[in-house]
Every structure is written in C-alpha cells, then in structure tokens.
Amino acid sequence: MAKQIDVERLNIYYRDFLAVEDVSMSIEARSVTAFIGPSGCGKSTFLRSLNRMHEVIPGARVQGRVVIDGQDLYAPEVDPVRVRASVGMVFQKPNPFPTMSIRENVAAGLKLNGKRMNKATVDDVVERSLRGANLWNEVKDRLDKPGAGLSGGQQQRLCIARAIAVQPEVLLMDEPCSALDPISTLAIEELISELKANYTIVIVTHNMQQAARVSDSCAFFNIAGTGKPGKLIEVGPTTKVFSTPSQQATEDYISGRFG
Numbered sequence: 001m002a003k004q005i006d007v008e009r010l011n012i013y014y015r016d017f018l019a020v021e022d023v024s025m026s027i028e029a030r031s032v033t034a035f036i037g038p039s040g041c042g043k044s045t046f047l048r049s050l051n052r053m054h055e056v057i058p059g060a061r062v063q064g065r066v067v068i069d070g071q072d073l074y075a076p077e078v079d080p081v082r083v084r085a086s087v088g089m090v091f092q093k094p095n096p097f098p099t100m101s102i103r104e105n106v107a108a109g110l111k112l113n114g115k116r117m118n119k120a121t122v123d124d125v126v127e128r129s130l131r132g133a134n135l136w137n138e139v140k141d142r143l144d145k146p147g148a149g150l151s152g153g154q155q156q157r158l159c160i161a162r163a164i165a166v167q168p169e170v171l172l173m174d175e176p177c178s179a180l181d182p183i184s185t186l187a188i189e190e191l192i193s194e195l196k197a198n199y200t201i202v203i204v205t206h207n208m209q210q211a212a213r214v215s216d217s218c219a220f221f222n223i224a225g226t227g228k229p230g231k232l233i234e235v236g237p238t239t240k241v242f243s244t245p246s247q248q249a250t251e252d253y254i255s256g257r258f259g
C-alpha cells in the first residue's frame with residue numbers, strides 16, 4: 001500500500017504568483033515526513049500539490065513532476081479523482097459530513113470511488129477503518145448516530161478513518177491537531193506513529209515538538225519576504241535537522257529565533 005513519492009523540480013502557482021519554487025525531494029514510504037516553516041512559506045500549497053487538490057482553485061497550476069510508484073500524477077492520462085483516492089487528505093479542522101452517521105461518514109469515500117459493495121462488506125470496511133483510527137471502541141455502539149456528535153478529537157479520528165477506508169497509499173495531513181486539545185493531540189500522534197506501518201504520511205505542523213515527536217524526516221521551507229516564493233531549504237532525518245541542521249535559517253527557525 002504505502003508508496004514513495006518523488007517530487008522533481010516542482011513550481012506551484014496561483015495564477016501568475018509563484019508560491020513555491022523548484023522543490024525536489026523524495027518522501028519515503030512507510031515513514032512520517034513533517035513540513036515545517038514560517039507562515040506563508042507554502043507548506044499547505046505544496047502538500048495539496050501532492051494529491052492534485054491544488055488545481056481545484058481556479059487559476060492554480062503546477063510545473064514539474066510528482067511521481068508515485070513510477071507514475072507522474074500530473075501526466076495527461078491521469079485522472080485527478082483517482083489520485084485523490086490513492087493520496088488521502090486530513091484537514092486542520094475535523095470536517096465530518098454533518099448530516100451523516102458515523103458509519104456513513106466512514107463509508108462515504110467507498111461510494112465516491114464507485115465500488116459496488118454489499119452491506120456486510122461495507123460493515124467490515126467501516127469496522128476495520130475505525131479500528132485503524134483507534135476509534136472503534138468509543139463508537140461501536142453508536143454507529144448510526146451523527147458524526148457531528150463526537151468530540152473534536154474523535155471527529156478528527158473519524159476523518160482519518162474515512163480517509164483510510166478507501167485504502168490510500170499516502171495520507172496527507174494539514175495541521176491535523178491544531179484544533180485539538182492536548183489529550184486528543186496525543187491520541188492523533190500515537191495513531192500517526194501506528195499508521196506509518198502501512199502508509200506514507202506527510203504532515204504539516206507549526207508545532208516543533210510535534211514534528212520532533214512524530215516525524216522520521218523533516219523538510220524546512222522558508223520565504224525571503226512577502227510576494228516571494230517559498231523554497232525548500234533542507235530536508236533530512238528529523239534527528240539531524242533538529243540537532244545539526246545544515247542551514248543557518250533552519251537552526252534559527254527551530255531555535256525560535258524567527259517565524
């Protein structure tokens with residue numbers, strides 16, 4: 001399931017504005033990679049380019065390649081809907097479908113994928129996904145109750161269950177804990193550490209401790225000033241980036257001197 005991602009010379013635009021410039025990096029399978037850097041340096045933009053969510057915004061486009069398992073996601077024959085099924089995404093604010101039950105929320109992506117499944121199979125997928133997201137025990141007796149009735153941390157785990165229900169190869173997470181309390185944050189961090197056995201995980205975080213706790217590799221992005229493009233400054237094993245970064249800007253950011 002988990003796949004390596006190779007990004008080659010990627011430029012990312014909003015109309016004429018170059019938001020992220022010339023990023024090349026490899027993201028390892030079955031590992032957690034954290035994107036860190038000051039506000040506006042393009043972390044979320046770059047993350048969204050990894051599953052073709054970026055181009056949903058009118059005028060937004062990329063140049064360059066994002067290769068997963070030998071396939072360039074931006075090749076003309078590739079269907080972006082399929083890309084988004086194999087590269088799942090979890091957002092900053094938990095966003096369960098408000099009118100749907102817990103069960104329907106988890107199963108929602110299966111229908112979008114157009115796969116025909118009988119009820120028993122759907123129930124199996126729902127249970128497996130909720131177990132995978134460490135939520136099963138808390139919700140197994142209320143599967144037909146609204147997803148919106150869960151706590152924030154439970155809702156975020158529901159969103160993770162919904163994302164993994166379609167068996168993606170990669171999970172992208174854009175500040176998945178920023179709306180959560182410390183206990184729920186810990187639950188999500190533990191879940192991320194478990195999920196990396198099966199998925200390639202990329203997480204954007206503003207929280208340095210979180211990046212240090214959960215990630216195997218860390219990519220630091222920076223921006224020279226307003227209106228300038230964000231750039232990848234360095235990427236490497238998290239222990240190395242945090243203890244002996246190769247760039248002064250990385251050290252300044254990590255030690256809290258700016259950003």
Ligand SMILES: Nc1ncnc2c1ncn2[C@@H]1O[C@H](COP(=O)(O)OP(=O)(O)OP(=O)(O)O)[C@@H](O)[C@H]1O
Nearest residue numbers: 014019037038039040041042043044045046057230
């Ligand atoms: N929809 C959009 N249209 C035009 N410009 C955008 C859009 N979204 C983001 N940008 C611009 O792209 C640049 C990168 O933004 P992005 O949100 O990716 O940065 P970020 O590092 O994730 O920031 P933050 O940490 O504050 O979330 C910024 O200059 C931002 O203003």
